[in-house]
C-alpha cells in the first residue's frame with residue numbers, strides 16, 4: 001500500500017478532530033491559526049502512530065500544518081508553489097509507489113564498481129540510473145563494455161540522456177526497469193532501497209545468467225548471503241553487496 005494513504009487519512013482525521021475541538025471543547029482555538037494547526041498536527045501524529053506508520057511520519061505530521069500556515073502568510077504568488085511542486089514531481093516522480101527516492105552513487109563507488117565488472121566485454125545495466133553520472137564514469141573506464149541505464153523520473157532521465165549522447169557505449173532509456181529482461185547483462189547494478197529488494201531478487205533469479213553479477217549498493221537482499229561484500233573508502237561507508245542470483249535457480 002502507498003504510504004501516502006495513511007498519511008492523508010491521518011491529516012484529514014487530525015483536521016476533523018481539531019475542528020471538533022474548536023467547535024465543542026475550546027472555541028478560542030478557531031481564532032488562532034497556528035494553535036489550530038498544531039492541534040491538527042499532534043492529532044494526525046497520534047493517528048499515524050496508531051496506524052503503525054513508520055515513526056519518522058510523526059515529526060512530519062506535527063510540523064506540516066503550522067508550516068502550511070506560515071507559507072500562506074508569506075503571500076507568495078500561487079505559481080511559486082506550483083512550480084516548486086512540479087520541480088519536485090519531475091525529480092522524485094512516483095517515489096510514493098516505487099519507495100525508491102533519488103540519491104546518487106559517488107565517485108569512489110563508481111571506481112570500485114568498475115573493478116567488479118568482469119574482465120571480458122559484457123553488458124552492464126544500472127536499474128534506475130538517476131542523472132546517469134555513475135554510468136558516464138564507468139563507461140569511460142570500460143570502452144569494451146556496453147552500458148544501459150533505465151530511469152523513470154523525467155528530469156534525472158533527461159539529464160542522463162543528454163549526458164549520454166557523446167558516449168557510444170552508453171544508452172539511457174526512459175522507462176520502468178521492472179519491464180527490462182535481465183538475461184543479457186553480465187552485471188546488474190542497483191542502488192534502490194530496502195523496499196524492492198525481495199522483488200528484485202525474484203526477478204534476478206528468474207532472468208539472470210548463472211555467472212552474471214547482481215551488485216546492490218547498501219541494501220541487502222533479505223535472507224541471502226552475498227558472495228562477496230566490498231567496502232568503499234568513502235564517508236558514508238558504502239558497501240557493495242555482490243550476488244549471483246542465476247546460480248540459485
Ligand SMILES: C[S@@+](CC[C@H](N)C(=O)[O-])C[C@H]1O[C@@H](n2cnc3c(N)ncnc32)[C@H](O)[C@@H]1O
Pocket residue numbers: 092093098100101102103104105106126127128129130131133134150151152153156175176177178191192
Ligand atoms: C537511489 S537512485 C540511484 C541513482 C543511480 N543509480 C546512482 O547510483 O547514482 C534510484 C533511482 O531509481 C529510480 N527508479 C526507481 N524505481 C524505478 C523504476 N521502476 N524504473 C526506473 N527507475 C526507477 C529513481 O527515480 C531514482 O532515480
